[in-house]
Amino acid sequence: MNGFLYPRTASGDASLIPAPPWYYSGDLLTVEYRTDPASVAALLPEPLGLAPDDPGAVAFIWADWQSCSAGRDELLDPARAQYKEAFVVVRCSYAGVTYSRCVFIWVDKDFAIARGLHQGYPKKLGSVWQTRPHPFAQAAPRIGAGGRFGATLASYDRRLAEAVVTLREESDTNGFVNAHPMAHHRVYPDIAGDGDAYAELISSGASAFQGGQAWKGDAELRLFEAPTEELARLEVGEIIGGYFRQVGVEWNGGSTLARL
Numbered sequence: 532m533n534g535f536l537y538p539r540t541a542s543g544d545a546s547l548i549p550a551p552p553w554y555y556s557g558d559l560l561t562v563e564y565r566t567d568p569a570s571v572a573a574l575l576p577e578p579l580g581l582a583p584d585d586p587g588a589v590a591f592i593w594a595d596w597q598s599c600s601a602g603r604d605e606l607l608d609p610a611r612a613q614y615k616e617a618f619v620v621v622r623c624s625y626a627g628v629t630y631s632r633c634v635f636i637w638v639d640k641d642f643a644i645a646r647g648l649h650q651g652y653p654k655k656l657g658s659v660w661q662t663r664p665h666p667f668a669q670a671a672p673r674i675g676a677g678g679r680f681g682a683t684l685a686s687y688d689r690r691l692a693e694a695v696v697t698l699r700e701e702s703d704t705n706g707f708v709n710a711h712p713m714a715h716h717r718v719y720p721d722i723a724g725d726g727d728a729y730a731e732l733i734s735s736g737a738s739a740f741q742g743g744q745a746w747k748g749d750a751e752l753r754l755f756e757a758p759t760e761e762l763a764r765l766e767v768g769e770i771i772g773g774y775f776r777q778v779g780v781e782w783n784g785g786s787t788l789a790r791l
Contacts, residue, residue: 735785
């Protein structure tokens with residue numbers, strides 16, 4: 532049987548996702564803010580701890596992606612290449628090293644969820660929207676001073692988050708919270724219900740990266756309660772700032788930090 536993930540068949544053509552490397556090009560809209568560090572700590576399983584510096588810092592990131600595998604066939608079948616996601620990143624510490632960690636993430640395509648299973652991202656289905664830039668501003672903001680971008684997230688017919696970012700000036704970065712290698716848990720529950728049959732703490736990040744000019748500005752962010760979500764527990768305190776950047780990323784595996 533062949534195929535990187537389910538379903539595996541003799542040909543492997545039906546596999547939900549191809550093998551890495553995976554390539555991404557997209558627009559990132561980021562709002563960074565501070566919340567109660569105790570709310571961050573509640574989302575960090577052992578053996579992770581709070582980051583020693585600014586432990587309550589959070590990044591809420593919307594991403595409008597086009598992605599493909601090494602053969603690039605998906606780019607000629609755009610339904611297989613294009614998707615959107617919204618994800619929440621905090622920082623954490625393991626063995627004296629600071630990592631970034633995605634604690635919540637919503638996507639709008641099944642292949643993105645499948646990649647998340649492999650990468651340790653806790654992906655769920657959601658409805659994700661963000662304003663797209665364009666060089667002709669009749670119906671879009673330009674990437675530059677005064678550009679105004681909105682973003683929304685919903686799941687199971689409930690609005691979970693909404694943001695507005697107004698760009699002001701060029702920036703050296705598009706934030707600091709999501710600037711480290713990721714520390715994620717990969718788990719697979721035991722079929723008999725006795726804990727996890729498989730669990731490890733892994734580290735991964737971009738194996739290659741390109742980025743356009745980053746911009747920063749003023750940001751607004753609102754989170755909403757929902758019966759099956761915990762996002763609103765990361766209550767918005769001080770807004771650090773908003774950012775916009777276009778990026779290109781290659782992802783090609785990671786490394787095991789600990790077997791759990």
